[in-house]
Amino acid sequence: MRRLLALSILALLGLSLVPGTAPAAKPTIGIGGFGGVSVPIVQDDVKSGSMFGVRVPITLMSFVSVEPFFASSALGDGKQEIGGITYTRDGFDNKTFGVNAFLGSLKGNPGFRIYPYVGIASAKLTRSGSADITETAYNFGMGLGVSPAASFSVHLRGELDMVVIDDVSRKFANATLGVSYDLWPR
Amino acid sequence: MKTKRLIAGLALLVATAGCVLVSGQFLVNFDLGSFSVTSPTDVHSQLVDLNTIGDYNDHKDNLKGLADVAILGSIRNDGAEPVDIEVWMHPDDQPYILASDVKANGIKLWGPFHLEPGETKHVDWDTSAGLFDPLGKVTLLGEIKGDGIFTVYALGAAGTYSFTVTDGQVVLVLNAGA
Numbered sequence: 001m002r003r004l005l006a007l008s009i010l011a012l013l014g015l016s017l018v019p020g021t022a023p024a025a026k027p028t029i030g031i032g033g034f035g036g037v038s039v040p041i042v043q044d045d046v047k048s049g050s051m052f053g054v055r056v057p058i059t060l061m062s063f064v065s066v067e068p069f070f071a072s073s074a075l076g077d078g079k080q081e082i083g084g085i086t087y088t089r090d091g092f093d094n095k096t097f098g099v100n101a102f103l104g105s106l107k108g109n110p111g112f113r114i115y116p117y118v119g120i121a122s123a124k125l126t127r128s129g130s131a132d133i134t135e136t137a138y139n140f141g142m143g144l145g146v147s148p149a150a151s152f153s154v155h156l157r158g159e160l161d162m163v164v165i166d167d168v169s170r171k172f173a174n175a176t177l178g179v180s181y182d183l184w185p186r
Numbered sequence: 187m188k189t190k191r192l193i194a195g196l197a198l199l200v201a202t203a204g205c206v207l208v209s210g211q212f213l214v215n216f217d218l219g220s221f222s223v224t225s226p227t228d229v230h231s232q233l234v235d236l237n238t239i240g241d242y243n244d245h246k247d248n249l250k251g252l253a254d255v256a257i258l259g260s261i262r263n264d265g266a267e268p269v270d271i272e273v274w275m276h277p278d279d280q281p282y283i284l285a286s287d288v289k290a291n292g293i294k295l296w297g298p299f300h301l302e303p304g305e306t307k308h309v310d311w312d313t314s315a316g317l318f319d320p321l322g323k324v325t326l327l328g329e330i331k332g333d334g335i336f337t338v339y340a341l342g343a344a345g346t347y348s349f350t351v352t353d354g355q356v357v358l359v360l361n362a363g364a
Contacts, residue, residue: 041210042209042210042211042212043210043211044211044212044213044359045211045213045253045254045359080213080357082215082258082355082357083215083217083258083259083353083355084353085258085353087256087258087310087311087357088310088311088312089254089256089311089312089315090311090312127312128312128315128316129311129312129313129314129315129316130254130315130316165251165361166250166251166361167209167250167251167361167363168209168210168211168250168251168361168362168363169209169363170211171209171210
C-alpha cells in the first residue's frame with residue numbers, strides 16, 4: 001500500500017513534468033523561508049505547535065515548479081486528565097526533508113496566483129520516552145502567492161502532511177506564511 | 187489536456203491514500219485503583235478487561251498497533267530498603283499471588299522504577315513510556331488486538347519490599363484505521 005502511494009506521488013510528479021504546449025521559459029532558482037503552525041489531526045497524545053523551514057523554489061516551466069525543503073515542527077505536549085489527574089506527554093519534534101511539485105510558477109513575477117502541490121519527504125518524529133520514528137511522509141496542499149516587488153514573493157499555504165507508519169499515519173494540518181527571493185536569473 | 191491528466195493523478199493519489207488517511211491515535215485508560223504490596227508472598231494482581239472501555243470497543247475492529255503506552259500513578263516505598271518496582275503480565279485471567287509464579291509464567295512489562303526507603307514518586311507519562319520492556323509491549327499489543335483480557339501484576343524486582351500505589355492507571359494510545 002505504501003509502495004502504491006509512493007508510486008502515485010511519483011506518477012503525479014511525472015505528469016506535472018510532461019511538456020505541454022506552453023512556450024519554454026528559462027528556469028529560475030530562488031531561496032525562501034517560512035513559518036507557521038502545525039495542527040495534529042485525530043491524535044490524542046499531542047497538541048499543536050509551531051513550525052519553520054527553508055526551501056529552494058525552482059520554476060522549471062511557466063506551469064511547473066519543484067521545491068526541495070526542510071521543515072521543523074515543535075508540537076505541543078499532549079495533556080490528558082486520567083483518573084482525575086492531568087498527565088502531560090512530551091510533544092513530538094518533527095523534522096522533514098523533502099521535495100514538493102507545483103502546478104504553477106513560483107517565480108517572483110508581479111501578480112497573484114493560486115497553485116496546488118504535492119510532496120514526498122523523509123520525516124523524523126522524536127520525543128522523550130519513545131524510540132525515534134523515521135518514515136516517509138506525503139503532503140497535499142494549496143498555496144496562494146503574491147509578488148509585491150520583482151523577484152520577491154510572499155506565499156500563504158495550507159497542507160495536509162501525513163507521516164505513514166505501517167498501516168496508519170500521523171496526520172498534521174499545516175498553515176504557513178513564507179517569503180521567497182529569486183536568485184537566478186535576476 | 188494537461189489539467190485532466192493532473193486531475194486523474196490526484197484522484198488516483200487520494201484513492202490510494204484513503205486507507206492511511208482514515209486513521210488516528212486514540213487514548214484509552216484502565217483504572218488500576220490504589221493498592222499495597224508486601225513481599226515475599228504478596229503480589230498485586232489486577233485483571234484488565236479492555237472490553238469494558240467504550241473507546242476501545244469503538245475502535246477494536248480497526249486496531250493496527252500501539253502508538254504509546256504508560257503506567258501512571260503515585261508510588262510510595264513503605265519499606266526500609268530501596269525497591270525496584272516492576273509490572274508483569276499474563277495473557278489470561280491468572281491471579282497469581284506468589285512473585286515466583288509470576289516470574290516463572292508471566293512476561294515482564296514495565297520497570298524497574300526505583301524508590302528509596304520512604305520515598306514517594308509521581309510516575310509521569312514520559313518516564314513511564316521509557317520503562318516498557320520491548321517484548322512486553324509486543325505481548326501487550328497481541329492482547330489488545332486479541333480478546334482484550336489479561337492480568338497485570340505489581341511486585342518488587344527482588345528482596346524484601348513494601349510499597350503502595352495510588353491512582354494507578356494503564357494508558358494506551360491505540361493506532362486505529364480503516
